[in-house]
Amino acid sequence: MGNLQFQGRGIEIETQVTDLRRQFHSYPEVSHEEVKTSKQIQSYLKEAGIEYYTGFGGNGVLGVVKGEKPGGTVALRADMDALPIEEENDVKYRSKVEGVMHACGHDAHTAMLVATGLLLHKYKKELAGTVLLVFQPAEEDAPIGGAKAMMENGLFDKYEPDVIFAQHVWPDLPVGKIGILPGPMMGNSDRMKIEIKGAGGHASMPHQTTDAIIVTNQIIGALQTIISRNVDPLESAVITIGRIEGGSRYNVIADKVTIEGTVRTYKVEVKQRVKDNIFNLVQGIAQSMGAKAEIEYLDGYLSTVNTEEWAGKVKEVAQQLLGEEATPEVNPSLGGEDFGRFLLHYPGAYFWLGTAIATRDVQKPLHDPQFDIDEKALVIGVELMAQLASSALEKLNK
Known part of the structure; x- marks a missing residue:
């Protein structure tokens, strides 16, 4: 010593x-x-x-x-x-x-x-x-x-x-x-914030709306497929949604939902692949369901x-x-x-x-x-x- x-x-x-x-x-x-x-x-x-x-x-x-x-x-x-x-x-x-x-x-x-x-x-x-x-x-x-x-x-x-x-x-x-x-x-520790914009309306008339909560539900579930289907099982990656906010009243279909979460990886190439897939997946689902998605991705600690x-x-x-x-x-x-x-x-x-x-x-x-x-x-x-x-x-x- x-x-x-x-x-x-x-x-x-x-x-x-x-x-x-x-x-x-x-x-x-x-x-x-x-x-x-x-x-x-x-x-x-x-x-x-x-x-x-x-x-x-x-x-x-x-x-x-x-x-x-x-x-x-x-x-x-x-x-x-x-x-x-x-x-x-x-x-x-x-x-x-x-x-x-x-x-x-x-x-x-x-x-x-x-x-x-x-x-x-x-x-x-x-x-x-x-x-x-x-x-x-x-x-x-x-x-x-x-x-x-x-x-x-x-x-x-x-x-x-x-x-x-x-x-x-x-x-x-x-x-x-x-x-x-x-x-x-x-x-690697990144942050993301996703805002889903639909069209609100009365709970009894869903056909006149684009339910932001339903769109968000599809997005949250699909995000995990990035890890299970786009990342090598021997690599490390985690997507966590830690916050969700949306809706104003029990009988009103939400026009906007915001979710926030983190993306954790080790390798830079895995981080970039996950990031790219998040953008593609979120935008694709939102568009296919008649909604819009705005994504704020913050590259964090390496x-x-x-x-x-x-x-x-x-x-x-x-x-x-x-x-x-x-x-x-x-x-x-x-x-x-x-x-x-x-x-x-x-x-x-x-x-x-x-x-x-x-x-x-x-x-x-x-x-x-x-x-x-x-x-x-x-x-x-x-x-x-x-x-x-x-x-x-x-x-x-x-």
Whole structure:
């Protein structure tokens, strides 16, 4: 693992990282509104004497931990925005902001990165190189996100990383387990909005109308045939309709229906094929039934594709810290992740930190109003990120 060892040192900041996580959790802020969160991060960095810069992508913060030995540059990233979800957990640190919750664990990501920065700064005399602490806003605002805006605002103009890493809490893995893969880790994530326009009328006279609900029903059912009949069964693709709105009264045939959903894929060519088929199918069905369809398709986050050698480094460090059984076989996820935009420009890796709550018979997934983590994982995440930064610098310097 190199000369600088962080195994066991996380205990030095165990209480602090837990308190940090609970503070961020209690006062969540949605995408583009992370003002207080950003200021709190800045205050911790300032108090510790860590150099930092602001103004990236709105509320983004860049901390800079400079080792006293020369070397390369490693970036560590944490997202910090919450979701517009009303929390249902009965805990002391429950969200105090109505209708807003850290249901995706970004509170933990932010707390762990602050704590990792403090730990690395404490041992900077032994650190050979520079570690960048990237606190990203608006990760949940797909397809816009915050990564692209941060880079466009000069995030890495002064300090450019040789490699970049990020971790995400993962309720499907027990505490002490790390999910890591070379290649695709997360999928392409697109959004679509379809508006079906028919002709309304009285419920007793359907022959005088074009029922937008009936047309929409045909479209929703047919969309799934794109996956079952136009995509290779060995490829990955999912179309989900998550919202439907239409009609004004029980006895009035609807003249307009709006549906919204997502399209998830891994490969770019599969994504394009699904997108093309959506347009062809929706327009064809609408036209054949005497209706019109307007489609708004938003190309979202691209696949998060890990660099093989750096995914290997994550696995190596995780096993050295937590044992050879710490990195079980996992399958990639079709969830979207803005970190993939960083990986388009810099080599690196994205991995999952096991946070399953052992006392729960059924784990609540990400984005659930009862999502929570086992806070024992926080120290593991800090030690892993700190050791990963140190080991990556050692690899770069060789």
